Amino acid sequence: MSAAVQPSVAVRTVRSLRDRPLVPLLLLLAALVVLSELVRRGSVSADWVAVTLRAAVPLAILAGCQTLTMLTGGIDLSVSAVASMSGFVVASLVAGLGTPGGIVVALGAAALAGLVSGIGVGVFKVHPLIMTLGMSLVVLGLANVWQLQMVQTNAGVPPEVRWIGSQLVFGVVPVSLVVFVPMAALILVGLRRTGYGRLLYAIGDNPIAARLSGARAWQILIALYVISAVMAGIAGILYSGYTNVASVSLVDSALLPSVAATVIGGTSILGGRGGFGGTIVGALILTVIGSLLSSLGYPEAIRQVLFGAIIVAVAAAYTRVTSES
Amino acid sequence: MSATTAPPVSRSVGLSGVLLAGLRRNAWTIGLLFFLGLLLVFTKFIQPRYGVAGVQGLAISVMPLALAAVAQAIVVIAGGIDLSIGSLMALTNVIAAALMKGQSEEFGVVVVVGVVLIGILLGAINGTLVVLTRVPDIVVTLAMSFVWAGCALLVLATPGGGSAAWLMSIVTGSLGNEWIPKAAVVVIVVVAAIWIPFRRTRSGLSIYAVGSNGLAAFRSGISVGRTKILAYGLMGLFAALAGLAVTASTGIGTPVPGPYTLLSVAAIVLGGVSLAGGRGGIFGPIVAVVVLQLIRTDMTFMDINTNLSTVVQGLILIGVVMVGSLLQLRRAHT
Numbered sequence: 001m002s003a004a005v006q007p008s009v010a011v012r013t014v015r016s017l018r019d020r021p022l023v024p025l026l027l028l029l030a031a032l033v034v035l036s037e038l039v040r041r042g043s044v045s046a047d048w049v050a051v052t053l054r055a056a057v058p059l060a061i062l063a064g065c066q067t068l069t070m071l072t073g074g075i076d077l078s079v080s081a082v083a084s085m086s087g088f089v090v091a092s093l094v095a096g097l098g099t100p101g102g103i104v105v106a107l108g109a110a111a112l113a114g115l116v117s118g119i120g121v122g123v124f125k126v127h128p129l130i131m132t133l134g135m136s137l138v139v140l141g142l143a144n145v146w147q148l149q150m151v152q153t154n155a156g157v158p159p160e161v162r163w164i165g166s167q168l169v170f171g172v173v174p175v176s177l178v179v180f181v182p183m184a185a186l187i188l189v190g191l192r193r194t195g196y197g198r199l200l201y202a203i204g205d206n207p208i209a210a211r212l213s214g215a216r217a218w219q220i221l222i223a224l225y226v227i228s229a230v231m232a233g234i235a236g237i238l239y240s241g242y243t244n245v246a247s248v249s250l251v252d253s254a255l256l257p258s259v260a261a262t263v264i265g266g267t268s269i270l271g272g273r274g275g276f277g278g279t280i281v282g283a284l285i286l287t288v289i290g291s292l293l294s295s296l297g298y299p300e301a302i303r304q305v306l307f308g309a310i311i312v313a314v315a316a317a318y319t320r321v322t323s324e325s
Numbered sequence: 326m327s328a329t330t331a332p333p334v335s336r337s338v339g340l341s342g343v344l345l346a347g348l349r350r351n352a353w354t355i356g357l358l359f360f361l362g363l364l365l366v367f368t369k370f371i372q373p374r375y376g377v378a379g380v381q382g383l384a385i386s387v388m389p390l391a392l393a394a395v396a397q398a399i400v401v402i403a404g405g406i407d408l409s410i411g412s413l414m415a416l417t418n419v420i421a422a423a424l425m426k427g428q429s430e431e432f433g434v435v436v437v438v439g440v441v442l443i444g445i446l447l448g449a450i451n452g453t454l455v456v457l458t459r460v461p462d463i464v465v466t467l468a469m470s471f472v473w474a475g476c477a478l479l480v481l482a483t484p485g486g487g488s489a490a491w492l493m494s495i496v497t498g499s500l501g502n503e504w505i506p507k508a509a510v511v512v513i514v515v516v517a518a519i520w521i522p523f524r525r526t527r528s529g530l531s532i533y534a535v536g537s538n539g540l541a542a543f544r545s546g547i548s549v550g551r552t553k554i555l556a557y558g559l560m561g562l563f564a565a566l567a568g569l570a571v572t573a574s575t576g577i578g579t580p581v582p583g584p585y586t587l588l589s590v591a592a593i594v595l596g597g598v599s600l601a602g603g604r605g606g607i608f609g610p611i612v613a614v615v616v617l618q619l620i621r622t623d624m625t626f627m628d629i630n631t632n633l634s635t636v637v638q639g640l641i642l643i644g645v646v647m648v649g650s651l652l653q654l655r656r657a658h659t
Contacts, residue, residue: 137639144632304475
């Protein structure tokens, strides 16, 4: 039992952290919550938790899109355009089709955008960054045209959507969790327990090996980008309910945070490593950092600088902890 | 234009062979130029009054994005990507505008030189972080885009500041012939003066080597980290020039980043730079930026909703890349 045989405590700690990448993230989240409480006594309450969760839910869904696509070595830069578009479509159609009809049309349009992206990435082997970037231009332009068409009608976020996006049950439980919890459970279980989930990891880890073992990458990728776009559409509807705004650029500012939340959550942008659990914690961390920085009363400029610096620091620390050597 | 693609192969071949090889290496850029020519003819056809003023306006409006695309191209050739270019442009733009407001013309020269040096420094900071943290480029530069945008807001909270008169005058008007806009000359001269000599140096070659195969470059004795930082420094230089171009063409500083980051990525891909690194040049992206802008102009002439021109830009981006990868797939099969 000498030290030469047994690895030291520090080495063992690092190793066990590497096996459980969620632990350091949860510790960071806990530290941030404690810090929020220390900065302003009594600020952490049931209310605070509810408000934080409500803000984190749509971001976590968008980050879910990034997580799934990054697992295959891709990225989805069209999530913000698709999300804004579907939030706007719901608001503009609610007068004619009612809320459910509007949601169906919005998610259908989102799925169509995802289908095109998926075909580009899966069949034509276009780099996902470029494919989804081009798709976001297309969606944004079409949404703008649609906006001009609809400018006469009195579009507004329907009350049902507002209720889902912003209401708190008993003042503490955000209604949006009703959408998020089943979705998150489906993704978590799907990634771990279903063949499709494992194939996403396989393609991202080693596309050639995946192909040789019989995975049809193009089918998997098309389905993946459709799923991602529909998730983005749902997130967009939640955003419009949360903010009570229907605009074709509503979600733009959430694109970069969605990538950041995924990366902080430990999903490798190179593919094959990571998961949705870390992403949820990542989205919570970003939301708490955001509210912490604004409760400190710093101006927007300082907040942005600190936000970026913290993301670099966390990503760097994370890479250190989880890297092999 | 021989400076636009992969390093020249030193083999003794005849003049025609050299020409042919040059043509083949620059096929993409030459094709783009040809397309640009067609587009100009088409523009003249649908709008007979398109002339000197149109060309001038085109040159001035493409200037910032053209320089941003050059900046992006250098990093991508070196195997990275920089998503903070738009923020870097905003930051250098407001620094220049804030310092030059109400100052003498001579002081403006000092400011321009200073801002370029700051750009190199900021770019090198991005590169150093990428190298030191070993976090993927896209993540580091994404996070740094918040940092630089925040700094821009610290310098100027609202659009304001000013520009030295000489800076504005070197990009407006024409040089000699009225058909040669000064803005185009400035971009070409500046880019050529920096890039062509640099590409012929050892470091210029290293950038291509590191981008095309980092491990091979490392094993042949290139310091990969230093080369990457150098590429990011150059990126910062051109991003600063792009920021100065915004100052020069608008006369003020705007702290909110424009849509330049993602458009620069689109432009380099259309310009024949491979996102995988190591392949492509600087002039292709510039031509691609001009083509994109001219298509936008044409759509206004044809009375097509400007929002649809965003759609068309997206479709062109997707279409061109799809065709490119289809050609590659077919070549791989045969």
